[in-house]
Amino acid sequence: MPAPRQFLNYVDANANNFIKRLADAVAIPSVSGDASYRPDVFRMAEFLEKQLKSVGCEVRPVPLGKQVLDGQEIDLPPALLASIGNDPSKKTILCYGHFDVQPALKSDGWDTEPFTLLVDEKTGRLIGRGSTDDKGPVLGWVNVLQAHKELGIPLPVNLKFCFEGMEENGSEGLDGLIEKEAQKGGFFEGVDAVCISDNYWLNTRTPCLTYGLRGICYYKVTISGPARDLHSGAYGGTVYEPMTDLIQLFSKLVTPTGKILIPGVNELVAPLTDEERERYEKIDYGVEDIEESVGAQIAISEDKAEVLMARMRYPSLSLHGIEGAFSAPGAKTVIPAKVSGKFSIRVVPNQTPEQLDPLVSRYLEFEFAKLLSKNKLSVESLHGGKPWVADPNHWNYVAASRATQAIYNLEPDLTREGGSIPVTLTFAEQLGVNVLLLPMGRGDDGAHSTNEKLDRSNYIEGTKLLGTYLYEVGAIQKD
Numbered sequence: 001m002p003a004p005r006q007f008l009n010y011v012d013a014n015a016n017n018f019i020k021r022l023a024d025a026v027a028i029p030s031v032s033g034d035a036s037y038r039p040d041v042f043r044m045a046e047f048l049e050k051q052l053k054s055v056g057c058e059v060r061p062v063p064l065g066k067q068v069l070d071g072q073e074i075d076l077p078p079a080l081l082a083s084i085g086n087d088p089s090k091k092t093i094l095c096y097g098h099f100d101v102q103p104a105l106k107s108d109g110w111d112t113e114p115f116t117l118l119v120d121e122k123t124g125r126l127i128g129r130g131s132t133d134d135k136g137p138v139l140g141w142v143n144v145l146q147a148h149k150e151l152g153i154p155l156p157v158n159l160k161f162c163f164e165g166m167e168e169n170g171s172e173g174l175d176g177l178i179e180k181e182a183q184k185g186g187f188f189e190g191v192d193a194v195c196i197s198d199n200y201w202l203n204t205r206t207p208c209l210t211y212g213l214r215g216i217c218y219y220k221v222t223i224s225g226p227a228r229d230l231h232s233g234a235y236g237g238t239v240y241e242p243m244t245d246l247i248q249l250f251s252k253l254v255t256p257t258g259k260i261l262i263p264g265v266n267e268l269v270a271p272l273t274d275e276e277r278e279r280y281e282k283i284d285y286g287v288e289d290i291e292e293s294v295g296a297q298i299a300i301s302e303d304k305a306e307v308l309m310a311r312m313r314y315p316s317l318s319l320h321g322i323e324g325a326f327s328a329p330g331a332k333t334v335i336p337a338k339v340s341g342k343f344s345i346r347v348v349p350n351q352t353p354e355q356l357d358p359l360v361s362r363y364l365e366f367e368f369a370k371l372l373s374k375n376k377l378s379v380e381s382l383h384g385g386k387p388w389v390a391d392p393n394h395w396n397y398v399a400a401s402r403a404t405q406a407i408y409n410l411e412p413d414l415t416r417e418g419g420s421i422p423v424t425l426t427f428a429e430q431l432g433v434n435v436l437l438l439p440m441g442r443g444d445d446g447a448h449s450t451n452e453k454l455d456r457s458n459y460i461e462g463t464k465l466l467g468t469y470l471y472e473v474g475a476i477q478k479d
């Protein structure tokens with residue numbers, strides 16, 4: 001069933017108000033991974049609560065307890081559980097999204113202030129941290145509700161929302177809430193399917209529906225030795241240096257062509273079938289797409305299917321940074337006393353964090369012993385999440401495919417995503433329903449990167465897509 005024309009017209013007529021809403025959200029620097037921004041994550045929860053109430057939702061902010069971050073015990077931001085509609089003859093869709101963002105500083109290399117949305121009239125880009133990940137998509141749902149409220153038209157389905165403020169840091173506290181509310185009489189009772197808009201098209205032209213995500217195992221490796229930072233002129237050559245040990249260890253994790261060197265990790269990957277390989281061949285994608293989105297000709301393979309599989313169905317190991325290392329401008333001649341290297345492994349079926357954690361710790365300890373260093377090593381898992389794969393033939397995907405064709409006049413690609421949203425699997429397992437990823441943004445949006453953007457057309461057409469998807473769900477008979 002197509003969405004009513006008046007809904008689509010309303011979205012076009014209110015595009016500038018919707019962009020203002022996104023600008024207001026981007027202006028709140030809700031960085032979940034840095035304790036000093038925690039009040040802003042709370043402010044963002046309050047902003048979203050108000051927005052949801054203003055468009056007719058009942059909203060319950062749920063406290064999620066405390067966490068230890070940067071050595072301090074602080075409150076976790078609340079999850080927002082919201083709902084609208086309770087008609088037993090209609091299907092109930094649960095929409096999940098997150099209102100926290102990755103860190104961003106102008107000095108990271110942004111061309112503009114990351115927390116001030118720049119509306120670039122020439123390119124149509126809406127540039128700002130969180131524009132595509134995930135404030136644009138979350139507000140897309142609010143826009144859909146506003147249109148229905150203002151136009152006085154009933155929603156085609158009942159809606160429940162679960163929005164969190166810790167997704168970029170392992171969704172701490174959320175699994176427990178989902179487990180509790182999935183019980184009989186809980187908030188999630190009666191949900192027929194889940195829709196998550198928190199990923200991107202593969203390229204800049206073809207919409208997609210996503211039926212898989214990689215999981216993640218995130219590690220912190222700390223090497224400590226001297227009681228304090230040292231002068232390299234006075235002590236260089238006389239003591240074991242933590243940073244030298246760490247760089248040695250990091251060089252043992254992965255090769256420059258991406259081969260993971262930790263024994264046992266690659267062996268756990270589910271074997272590739274011919275039929276599965278063919279699926280990658282069919283996707284509208286070329287090596288030039290990845291090179292365009294990263295802004296350089298640095299793809300590891302020239303084979304399109306290999307590149308896609310490297311992103312979607314094989315694990316990868318990335319080195320992220322070193323806490324405690326000298327990183328400011330200038331030429332400080334310091335020997336850092338304690339350094340913590342951070343890396344993560346994106347995991348795929350049949351790998352789990354429970355299997356990988358001991359393999360990683362044992363290997364690092366083994367390689368560290370070989371250095372014969374007198375420094376100390378510790379390995380911590382910061383967070384872990386399993387991979388997820390869904391059935392893309394389910395009615396939830398049929399509805400999303402019809403909606404995509406209605407809005408974009410294109411058949412969507414079926415993709416798996418290289419990123420991780422660990423809570424997806426929790427919803428699938430706890431609620432026992434199909435989960436769909438319906439992206440709003442494009443492959444070159446630069447989520448987590450500098451100059452993150454969402455194209456105006458993706459925000460506006462994406463709002464129409466979310467609304468139209470609800471109509472297509474509503475048109476499928478409730479069983």
Ligand SMILES: C[C@H](N)C(=O)N[C@@H](Cc1c[nH]cn1)C(=O)O
Nearest residue numbers: 133167168169170198216419420
């Ligand atoms: C795909 C989603 N938009 C996303 O960016 N997820 C993050 C989740 C995460 C896990 N650890 C830290 N962040 C990601 O895939 O990096």
Ligand SMILES: [Zn+2]
Nearest residue numbers: 098133134198
């Ligand atoms: Zn996200």
Ligand SMILES: [Zn+2]
Nearest residue numbers: 133168447448
């Ligand atoms: Zn993200």
